[in-house]
Amino acid sequence: xxxxxxxxxxxxxxxxxxxxxxxxxxxxxxxxxxxxxxxxxxxxxxxxxxxxxxxxxxxxxxxxxxxxxxxxxxxxxxxxxxxxxxxxxxxxxxxxxxxxxxxxxxxxxxxxxxxxxxxxxxxxxxxxxxxxxxxxxxxxxxxxxxxxxxxxxxxxxxxxxxxxxxxxxxxxxxxxxxxxxxxxxxxxxxxxxxxxxxxxxxxxxxxxxxxxxxxxxxxxxxxxxxxxxxxxxxxxxxxxxxxxxxxxxxxxxxxxxxxxxxxxxxxxxxxxxxxxxxxxxxxxxxxxxxxxxxxxxxxxxxxxxxxxxxxx
Numbered sequence: 001x002x003x004x005x006x007x008x009x010x011x012x013x014x015x016x017x018x019x020x021x022x023x024x025x026x027x028x029x030x031x032x033x034x035x036x037x038x039x040x041x042x043x044x045x046x047x048x049x050x051x052x053x054x055x056x057x058x059x060x061x062x063x064x065x066x067x068x069x070x071x072x073x074x075x076x077x078x079x080x081x082x083x084x085x086x087x088x089x090x091x092x093x094x095x096x097x098x099x100x101x102x103x104x105x106x107x108x109x110x111x112x113x114x115x116x117x118x119x120x121x122x123x124x125x126x127x128x129x130x131x132x133x134x135x136x137x138x139x140x141x142x143x144x145x146x147x148x149x150x151x152x153x154x155x156x157x158x159x160x161x162x163x164x165x166x167x168x169x170x171x172x173x174x175x176x177x178x179x180x181x182x183x184x185x186x187x188x189x190x191x192x193x194x195x196x197x198x199x200x201x202x203x204x205x206x207x208x209x210x211x212x213x214x215x216x217x218x219x220x221x222x223x224x225x226x227x228x229x230x231x232x233x234x235x236x237x238x239x240x241x242x243x244x245x246x247x248x249x250x251x252x253x254x255x256x257x258x259x260x261x262x263x264x265x266x267x268x269x270x271x272x273x274x275x276x277x278x279x280x281x282x283x284x285x286x287x288x289x290x291x292x293x294x295x296x297x298x299x300x301x302x303x304x305x306x307x308x309x310x311x312x
Contacts, residue, residue, distance in 0.1 A: 006083055008084070017171035118202045125203075126224055151190075211234055215237070215272065218275050
């Protein structure tokens with residue numbers, strides 16, 4: 001089959017995985033990505049992963065601040081694309097843009113829609129204790145992740161998955177899924193399915209304040225939060241006036257005490273009482289330091305049974 005002329009719109013590494021797959025299969029005539037942003041300690045302007053990949057392959061890169069202007073829309077229309085593929089782009093696509101490619105705009109969304117529409121589906125799925133998530137390829141409309149579903153691919157959430165590990169799995173599944181969807185499109189075998197709006201739930205954008213540990217919560221919920229907020233914004237609490245980040249933890253059922261109180265300290269971790277059960281903190285980080293296994297953390301910061309963790 002002839003290669004499709006594709007405009008790709010995306011910004012982070014999740015999107016770059018899909019772009020890489022599409023570059024091998026089709027003609028990517030242009031890439032849309034967010035304007036360069038300051039990053040790192042020096043706050044130097046940095047190109048997005050999608051822009052970096054596009055430039056490596058000689059693909060033209062467009063970085064409009066908005067797609068609502070006539071100028072931006074004319075530039076996209078001039079590309080005469082068959083389809084636009086969108087993945088974690090970060091800008092709203094107005095109806096005028098959605099209608100420009102011959103086959104419209106397809107979105108790679110990191111959940112099994114209609115569950116977890118919105119900005120942070122990976123983290124919200126872990127936080128909710130979901131046992132499964134996945135990728136949905138969706139025909140975009142003006143709503144927030146409300147378009148018809150074209151392809152769904154499930155992915156189990158393991159007890160050890162963090163937002164980072166699940167992100168990496170879904171990025172790979174997303175890349176495979178969009179290639180498969182475009183194959184079905186060319187074969188005229190796509191069968192759009194309406195979403196059940198009554199079953200929808202919203203994956204709100206992450207706030208740093210959410211990652212402050214509330215020891216009154218059940219240990220199981222806090223353990224989910226530690227995984228959901230790794231690598232951002234990272235769960236944290238205060239110990240003896242020092243802000244500590246918690247990167248890895250484990251549930252300790254049956255252990256009880258005043259929430260926030262340290263029940264045990266050993267080479268495996270620091271066990272802290274929660275509203276129900278307890279949590280063993282296994283990888284921790286002090287201000288200005290690196291994330292460390294508990295045995296190394298304890299060498300630098302002595303901790304004893306009876307000490308109390310507080311919210312920052």
